[in-house]
Amino acid sequence: MLVAIGCAVAASPPKTMGELLASSAPDDWRVPDPANTLYLDLAAGRVIIELAPHFAPRHVANIRVLARAGYYDGLAITRVQDNFVVQWGDPAKPIGTAARTLPAEFTRPVDASVPFTPLASTDGYAPQVGFAGGMPAARDAAGTTGWLAHCYGTLGVGRDNAADSGGGAELYVVIGHAPRQLDRNITVAGRVLQGMELLAALPRGTGPMGFYEAPAAAVNIERVRLAADTPAAERTPIEVLRTDRPLFAQLVELRRNRADEWYKVPAGYIDLCSVPLPVRVSAPSPSGSG
């Protein structure tokens, strides 16, 4: 009689992202800081945005002031340009104590306290690319200057022609193929964690640059609030996969060379904006207030 003692059956390695994530540990996930998490509430649902204070400290602080003052509440999404951006803001609306414009934060000296996970490969837009604080990022060749990259879901600060003409009263989100030519040309303030489908499916504006021509076409923003300022019962308990853990490196490799049955030829490469950045919404705790 054969008795299995402490017998470990070697499971086959995960072949898909779903299988890999199913094998994740609680420590592979992080809870975004509620003070840096924005809820953009539309009639169709909630868009959740993580702000990037390490890359745009002054702009993020200003966006927080604007959100707390209710500046974004009731604004319209005024621009939806196909394969480019969704944009909102109203240059005529009073902004209270917030700044209308700020010095540009297109790039930043590298902050050693923010883990940077480089991709093994690079691309033509930057000498180094990878993930910093969970967001697609790039660095110069010396590794002393960093910036966030424009990928699907990137949140940016609209500006006019002058570099210092933006401040956060006009924001945009990328809804198409990564417009990496914007990198280092505009302040990136964060990325959408959840709800991209609500922005990306909006009707395209028919005016120049995708602006809505008829005011009635504009989509109303009900409310923009920081998660930190939102009652616990109304918060969305979201978690984001950490980009500085071995599981994320496994995920990148799984996507660089697809191993599931459908794929016949692995690409052997993955570009920065094709790397998935998984999020999950955890079930509210039974003892929670929500």
Next chain:
Amino acid sequence: MLVAIGCAVAASPPKTMGELLASSAPDDWRVPDPANTLYLDLAAGRVIIELAPHFAPRHVANIRVLARAGYYDGLAITRVQDNFVVQWGDPAKPIGTAARTLPAEFTRPVDASVPFTPLASTDGYAPQVGFAGGMPAARDAAGTTGWLAHCYGTLGVGRDNAADSGGGAELYVVIGHAPRQLDRNITVAGRVLQGMELLAALPRGTGPMGFYEAPAAAVNIERVRLAADTPAAERTPIEVLRTDRPLFAQLVELRRNRADEWYKVPAGYIDLCSVPLPVRVSAPSPSGSG
């Protein structure tokens, strides 16, 4: 008295795509072959697709048979996966004399009769990238095998796990960041020339892989016809910028290094799927029948 004789004022070089296209000559444009142009008519408007017979001859011929037989008419768009694809087809619908499946046409021996305009730079997905027959394309290092690349607007032939399990009865269009990992894994049959905003703004499916869960959510396809089979009065007189002319090379350079007032740092690079492929609809000729 000063008399200007044959005086040419040197105009400043174009700084934007609009300025460059305004300087184009009629020969910089081509009229897509009506026998390779599909009209996909939705209630919201017309999507115009150019087929790629040089890259997928058997699939394109089969799609033509399916269109002529009215197979696509009345089908539903059944899948809209955010940042990925829109897909339609009905595996249960009779397909008449068309083939249900065909041998894969993932790559092709290079056809010397199709001009290939390489980009100066390459990317991690292929040793050579550029434009073949006006479509984003790639080649192996030897330059003997070619394939079409998955960019925003690429039309592909859905298949199951087996390489030869597609035929054209299920088609998809890319609506997000270029999924280049699909290159060489699936048959590409063409690209959308106009009307992407009608597909890209469709509500996302909420089921797995973006399939619509409620049949009522599916979007009806009124009709798919070849331009060649469409009465002249109902055709759209579209022209496409040629990719094998000097003006196109100027366009690529203008976009590789933006020179307009807004940009502060030129990228010095452009990835394959960020190169615009302009189309224009010409006004119907006063003597035309339409």
